[in-house]
Amino acid sequence: MSEIKLSARQLAIIEFVKINEPATGDQIARSLELTRATIRADLSILTMTGILDARPKVGYFYSGLDLNPTIYEDIRHLKVNEIMTTPVFVTKETSIHDAIVTLFLEDTGSLYVIETTDLIGIVSRKDLLKGALADTDKKATPIATIMTRMPNILTVTKTDSALYAAQQLVIHQIDSLPVMDDKKAIGKVSKTRLTQLFVDTFKNE
Template identity: 65%
Template sequence: MTFVKANEPATGNQIAAFLNLTRATIRADLAVLTMTGILDARPKVGYFYSGLEENPGGYEELRKMAVHMIMTKPTLVKKETSVYDAIVTLFLEDVGSLYVAEEARLIGLVSRKDLLKSAITGSDTRSVPIATIMTRMPNILTLQKNDSVVDAANMLVTHEIDSLPVTKSDNQIIGKISKSHIVTLFVDTMKKT
């Protein structure tokens, strides 16, 4: 808010550059700030600070929430799953990432971007297993069920990713949190205040 107050009207690109993030990364955040009335947006002009309190009462509720309170069931696949079948699963389940598991333990992750790259390189998507394109543990950021929702949101924004798996200490996958979950929670909380 400080940047917008000092530089209004501030464009989305200016705000993104100040935060050292991409415009796409902060798009949902700007939408939430506009929906809640903290920022005012004027097409082809930019964002203005509306004068509303930056820390309405609902924020305290958000700060106290743990990941397990909003996580959903992850979409799991096996490492032998073909890229083609993974693409079909991604669209049928309407998710942005698939979690690769063995005996319910997270071993990898395949994002929409990974699948797109594989498909456009001309590889035989029906025979290539996703194990060849997945990001493997321990190179995957994870959450624990009692981590704060605010920390989860920060990780999503900082690392410019769409979702995070929620695991137990032995990498058993028990849920996931996405940017969509965070935005929905934020909007629902702000409607109550």
């Protein structure tokens, strides 16, 4: 069984939370003389592995549970291809109106824009909200006018770790990451999927 290896900074975060719970992210950052952005990935790992419990608008708590090394190692070695889901594809000619309808019908957080089979852009809920509020003809205006275009899209590959994907989602505050094979999106990793994964893992334990 592999030994759990937390960084010195992560151990310091745990000790601070133990003494000061509930501790906010800002309080933790100040205690370490760092910025909130610097420790965001550490907090993500500590909450996803069950060491800390994050409660919105309250702060972080120490879970009090002994971390199971086997579960930690299983999650740490989990690959993107084991957790990715199928994206919802649209074309750049799709109107903002039709994209909004598709988003809700498919119950997804983002739409992947393709040309032939290549990924050329992503449209998020936030993009569509901005597009809906703009003074334009929603049934005529294509989503190409509001999408985030390649190469300005963060991506992962199927061999990247699930924890790496989770860190990217947290650090960059985005809803999903395309899983790429050359120029083709073969899947996606979303915050919703990762949250469900960690909840199910520790609930079953």
